[in-house]
Amino acid sequence: MCISHLCIADNPVFDICKKQVCDVIVDSGYTGTRVHVYTLNPQTFNQDKKLIQIYEKKVKKSFTNIAPQETYQLFDELFSEFPKFRLDTYVYATESYRSLTYTKQKEFSRYIRRWFRTKPNLNLREARNLSGQEEAFFAWLSNYFMHYTQLKDKSSIGIIEIGGGSAQIAVNYQGISSWSEIHNINRLNGFDGKLIQLWVKSLHSFGREKMSRDLSCHAPVSIVNCVKQISVKASIEENYDMNEIQNIIEQQPRYTTWYGLGLLSYVGNSPLYHFKGAYTLNQLLSSGQQQACQIAPEILNEKKDPFAQKTCFNSAYIYTLTHKFIGLPQDTVIHYDTREEGQGWPQGIMIKRYIAY
Structure with a gap:
């Protein structure tokens, strides 16, 4: 990754993603937007139930306090430390989206998809509103x-x-x-x-x-x-x-x-x-x-x-x-959890996606 002609190495926390599954989940809420990266081994997950959050970042921008045209800046800031190799990405908006008009939701959605089309390292699998x-x-x-x-x-x-x-x-x-x-x-x-x-x-x-x-x-x-x-x-x-x-x-x-x-x-x-x-x-x-x-x-x-x-x-x-x-x-x-790792609904989405009941 290069910033102002100064090139630096990819963040080493993502190295594990070269060996096993890593999914990116974006949580855009009422007061800010977070990105979580979880990793697991699909072959052993149902036995060892080992799910690790390797990365989390929050920015203060969300769909409640920016215009649709500012979506690019939001995601540029959120994903500034991401590696060059491809990661499956899921974007979910909660109350910030539910409080918007249908017209504004559609406008945000267009900007989100346009931004991801310019990022070959981020494979957008889903982008939608998450119900309460x-x-x-x-x-x-x-x-x-x-x-x-x-x-x-x-x-x-x-x-x-x-x-x-x-x-x-x-x-x-x-x-x-x-x-x-x-x-x-x-x-x-x-x-x-x-x-x-x-x-x-x-x-x-x-x-x-x-x-x-x-x-x-x-x-x-x-x-x-x-x-x-x-x-x-x-x-x-x-x-x-x-x-x-x-x-x-x-x-x-x-x-x-x-x-x-x-x-x-x-x-x-x-x-x-x-x-x-x-x-x-x-x-x-x-x-x-x-x-x-x-x-x-x-x-x-x-x-x-x-x-x-x-x-x-x-x-x-x-x-x-x-x-x-x-x-x-x-x-x-x-x-309540005293650890720094987020254990809310983004982790629940990962569990639902990979666990066999």
Whole structure:
């Protein structure tokens, strides 16, 4: 690769792609765009279930904050370190695309395909909008893949993901009613051969960025006051039958293991807190009050967290959505990943593509 007549070698992290399968997955969300590169051996994957993310990069541009004509600049920046040899590439847009008009979506699509036609090293296999239901399903599948061997009941996994523009829920449906009477049910066989009935839901107006607008929830403030503000706004914007969601949650066994993605993982890893891979909703509320909401802004600015000022709102919002609206008990334990590797829906897409159930 050459920049301003200075030629440098390809990034060595891609060397493994010369020996085994590497797939590139682009995730364009509400606040930015990420590219993930995963590698696996298709011949042994169903036995060893070894899937590795070898590369990840994020840029702040997304389809919500650029014009279609700027698509080339977005992808030039995103793929600036990629090797010359050919890699299969899949481009998915989430809430950023769902919020656009049909005409603008088609315009972006034309620019995306034109850009890839000029890049012989990137074989565009698919470029499309990912529905909220698909986001929820693939995020759940990713966590099921990562954690099912650690659980006594391998089918009892639930996930809650909060992104910039939407929130997703997915959990094994174990209620009394027939699955055919419940909306948003997916049926699949688990890795142990047992049937899983997976209930998924996407809340398009419940993303972090959308819900934080016009709220006075900045430290120093009472976190209870933040919860009240968020509850009022969420009730106004709510276009969903929360009773349906709460009924589904109530029918889940108490031993369901819940995993938090997106904002729930980010807050758990905040240096303002001292969680170690898990927290209860009560702990989050208490820690938010003492370590984020009641701290002077100048002290928050000294923390090793560029988003420390938002931690008060983020904690209050997680509590409000998960407890007051979704209906999880206050003592529910939320597990989150403390590693740097992304384990959300892009990984789930890889698993679905290569795993044999």
